[in-house]
Amino acid sequence: MADPKLISKIPEGPIQEKWSKRKSSIRVVSPNNKRKLEVIVVGTGLGGASAAASLGEMGYNVKIFCISDSPRRAHSIAAQGGINAAKNYQNDNDSVSRLFFDTVKGGDYRSREANVYRLAEVSAAIIDQCVAQGVPFAREYGGYLANRSFGGVQVSRTFYARGQTGQQLLLGAYASLNKEIAAGTVKSYPRHEMLDLVIINGEAKGIIARNLVTGEIERFGAHAVVLATGGYGNTYFLSTNAMNSNGSAAMQAYRKGAFFANPCFAQIHPTCIPVHGDQQCKLTLMSESLRNDGRIWVPKKMEDVMKLRTHQIKASQIPEEDRDYYLERRYPAFGNLVPRDVASRAAKERCDAGYGVNETGLAVFLDFADAIKRLGNQRVQERYGNLFDMYEKITNVSPWEEPMMIYPAIHYTMGGLWVDYDLQTTIPGLFAIGEANFSDHGGNRLGASALMQGLADGYFILPYTIGDYLSHKFAEPKTDINAPEFVAAEKAVIDRIEKILTVKGTETVDSIHKKLGHIMWEYVGMARNEAGLKKAIEEIGELRKEFWKTVRVPGTNEEFNQELEKALRLVDFFDIGELMARDALHRKESCGGHFREEMQTEEGETKRDDENFMYVGAWEYKGEGVEPELHKEPLKYENIKIATRNYKD
Amino acid sequence: MEYNVKVWRQKNAKAKGHFETYHVTDVEEDASFLEMLDILNDQLIRKGVEPIAFDHDCREGICGACSLYVDGRAHGPDDQVTTCQLFMRHFKPGATITVEPWRSGAFPVIKDLMVDRTAFDKIMQAGGFITVRAGSAQDGNSILIPHDDAELSMDAAACVGCGACVATCKNGSAMLFVAARVSSLALLPQGKPEAARRARAMVAKMDELGFGNCTNTRACEMECPKHVTIDHIARLNREYLKAKFSE
Known part of the structure; x- marks a missing residue:
């Protein structure tokens, strides 16, 4: 039985037609009325920047808020490896349905089918949009777009710009945002932090924000509010999230009545630089793309482990037959490219068994010696040069000579504000996009899919669906911030x-x-x-x-x-x-x-x-110190056969 | 390890600033420079002293927020790093380390080590974009871009907008920052129809905002954490000249 408070509004009909159907039923707002409508977008990462730019292009009046000194600093900028899209440029039989299938399977059958299908459906257009913006994606010698493969899939569908894909995509979205700021459709409020959501007659009508420079508490009104405020990985203090990333906006919405879905689904990324001491405040991710060519191992013999920990030998001195490439051993079909959750647990299993390779016992090797032999220095440099440099700066060890040491760390949160098919939360007029919502990744997100989701939501989904809500609002006067x-x-x-x-x-x-x-x-x-x-x-x-x-x-x-x-x-x-x-x-x-x-x-x-x-487990706030109430949205899989995830054969 | 940190303190934009020297203890050898500042701040708060304000976020050298002048160099004594990727192993234990904010008229100090870099956003808003709407783009592979051009464009696009180029330039010029954007786009076929307008508008905005002129000292490329070179300034100059002649 569907919970009456969780109406997902998934359109009827075959999955291939749901999004088209929804789009054709959305009421559109005429240009002269769009001018009268105000939208607040909080957060300027891939989701927020692309949404604000697109809404501006459409003619809405947009206000954007970010806690940094510039929208360009949002944490999306740190994404390294790439962005997935079902282009099938590699002729490896990729397709919308395969990307859809991989994402649902990767998420361990806890995401909503219709949303994931739509994500796969619009993925190709994202690449086109970003190329048009001048994003310098990697190219083949013939001038065509290059691809790499990523964890949890068997095709090459990941587009990339060296190890700085997030940066380049964000700069693309930031450029579009700047275009709209110049055009006057978007007004930017940097160094402002949202501290509360304002609800009038049950609808989201604005925010309270603190000007971080002066401390002034300011009121901002609108006809709708969009949260693009990212995830809550920093709950763990140590994570790969940027220092200022936080979950406060989502929590404010939660306390005002927005349900919070699947909060326990947090992603632990397998390839991070191990913790060096208790003064550390931030962990550094090494891109998953490294697992394309790097091989993960620990020694087979405990005596080698002990010698490594006391610096009596170096990893490169351990002969091939004494190494345990445990991912290749356990998961022959996917090898080093199993999904993140699987790779993380396997590293923990080896370290728990005592095979961790550094002083703390919490590290495994990621080795490029074979890749360098196979591909040569130049190609390895092109693919991973900046990551190698970064690793060496931090650890003082060159990955060209010795394998990297890595260990899992908190990286991303799949849970987030519950949203319906229109990306609207349980509060009318409040929308959540990107990592801030829960909808697309289920229990585990595949690599290179966060960028895809942020931009899908921002460029191609929210700008349509929010229109349906706003089409009922253009006759309403401007929100009175003295209410x-x-x-x-x-x-x-x-x-x-x-x-x-x-x-x-x-x-x-x-x-x-x-x-x-x-x-x-x-x-x-x-x-x-x-x-x-x-x-x-x-x-x-x-x-x-x-x-x-x-x-x-x-x-x-x-x-x-x-x-x-x-x-x-x-x-x-x-x-x-x-x-x-x-x-x-x-x-x-x-x-x-x-x-x-x-x-x-x-x-x-x-x-x-x-x-x-x-x-989907969605929690309703019931007051301070009171246990929240659980609501359930049953998940139906009509297009995918449910199976146990198998990356072995 | 222990250090003496001589640091610029300034209450707000209007207040007069001054140096204070603090002693920081218990710094691990593998700590980053910003972790050292975290430790110092923790010690200061416990002593009832206001902590030092500084911009930082990703701590992996990509967001461009951190912006410290350390011992007379933008981002400190290591090469091609942002301040967050500077490590304490570069300093002798017991050393006195001088930390200042970016010094440039176009980047006024907000507090302590934080400056206002909105001038960079304004330059970008003047023309650092390609006018394309979501939904109107053709297939990505219909625009062929030679491998080497894409790589060169990416070299320039790697700019993180930190402002080290401005801070280190004796003229306070933002040429490397502007060049990174103009050159990155000039190397690609996209956006050609507005290339002339872009070069003119961005240069004009840079001048208007009080950045100095470029005299080719190359200090900017020496301190750029992403190794954006002045070749891109040459390309900006070419774009600008072309734009002027096409007026």
Whole structure:
């Protein structure tokens, strides 16, 4: 039975026709009326920048907000490897349906079929759009676009610009955004942070934002609000997310009535530079594309492990027959290119068994010696040169001479605000796109698909679907920012800031956030179990209390105050962490990135429970200190045969 | 490890700034420069001193947010890195390290080590784009681009917009930043119809915003963390001249 509060609005009919059908039923707004309509877009990564640019091109009045000094700094910029699209330029029998299938399978059958199909359907147009914007994608010698392969798939459909694909795509979207700012359709508010969502008569009508330079609390009204604020990976303190990435906007929406879906689905990326010490605040990702040519291994013999840890030998001195290429051994069909969750768990398994190759025992090798022999220095340089340089700068070890050391780290969150087929949340007029929503990746996201989703949502999906909502609004006057709802929301924000500033304790924000990170990584990380999750919920509750007693935030609100920014975000990370643990506790199955130790096969693979858990778990906020209520959207697979994920043969 | 950090403190844009020297302890050898500042800030807060404000975000050298002048060099003593990719192994234990914000009239200080770089956004808004709407593009492979041109274009497109070029230039010129964008697009067939307008508009905006002129000192390419070279400035000059003659 469908939950009456979760109406997914998936169009009827064959999956190939759903999007066309929806588009033809969407009411459009005439150009003279578009001018009267205002849209707020929060976040300027791939989703936000492309959506704001597209809405501007269509003639809407758009306001965009970002916490950085420029829209170009959004965390999308750090994506390295590439973007998927079903172009079939390689003639390897790729197609929309194959990309659709790979994505649903990669997500371990926990994503919504209709949304994923649409994503695959519009993927090709994204590449065309980006090429037209002047994105310098890699080219073959004939001048045609080049492709590489990525984890979890057997075709080459990933387009790339060296190891800086996210940067180039974001600069493309940023350029389009600049075009619209110049045209006057988009107004940009950099160094502004959304601190609350304003609801009037049940509809999203604006936001309260803090000017990060002056500390001024400002009100902004619109006819609709779009959240493109990314994921909540920084709940773990240490992650590959940028330092300022946070889940606060999503949490504000959640507290105002937007349901939060599948919060426990977090992706742990297998190829990150291992942690070097407890002063670290950020982990660095090494692109998944490295697994195209790099081979992952640990020694077979424990004595070699010990010698490595005490620097008596180097990895390159260990003979071929004494190496355990464990991914190639366990998953012959996909080898080093298994999906991220599988590769991460396999690394953990080897390290747990004692074969970790550095002092902490938490590292495995990613080796390019074979690739360099096979391809030659120049081609390896072209493909991975900047990644090699980056690795060497950080670790002082050259991957040309010795294998890289890698270990899994939190990277991406598949969960997010629940949205219907139109990308609208459970609050009318509030939309969520990109990593901020939950819809396309299920329990695990495939590499090079985050960029695809951000741009699909921003260029080609939201600009259409939001029109249907706005088509009913053009007769409404401009939102009055002096309405009591705005005044109340603003006051709540000011009170929250005041409350934080008056604690005047002894602990820094980061030191408390680190403790939250430890709880999350220990109990809500790569392997989870019932006792641990219960403990996590309890410990997060204790830590929250500790925060309100001991945190010290120097300075005032009326100035640039980075400690205050961090403290405000940490308050929300407590709630997200708790929600993640609660969701992980209720989902008594293993699927994708969510691995419940109680639910595994004899070989240690994930064991799904389709009978009881084939649904989206969406949480409804019920008030501070009250347990949230779980709603279920059943998942139906009409076009894909459900199977156990198999990357072995 | 321990260091003395001599750092620029400035309350806000209007306040007068000054140097303060702080002692930082317990820094790991593998720590990055910004991690050292995190540690120092943690120690300062515990002592009741206001922490030092600085821009940073991705900490992997790609967002372009970090922007520190360390011991007299933009992004510090290592080559081709952003400040976040500078590591403490480049400093002798016990050394006194001087940290300043970018110094340039076009980048006013906001607080401590943070500057306002919105001038870069304004230059981009003047013409750093190709006018194409979502939905109107042809198939990506219908535009053939020679491999080497795409690579060269990518060399320029690698610019992270950090502003080190401006900060290090004795004239405070933004030529390398503008050149990176103009040259990257000039190497591609896309956007040709508006190439002349782009070169004119971006250069005019750069001049209007108070950036200095280029005298080919090459300081910018020496400090560019992404190794954007002045070849691209030559290409910008060519584009600009072409645009002037086509007026």
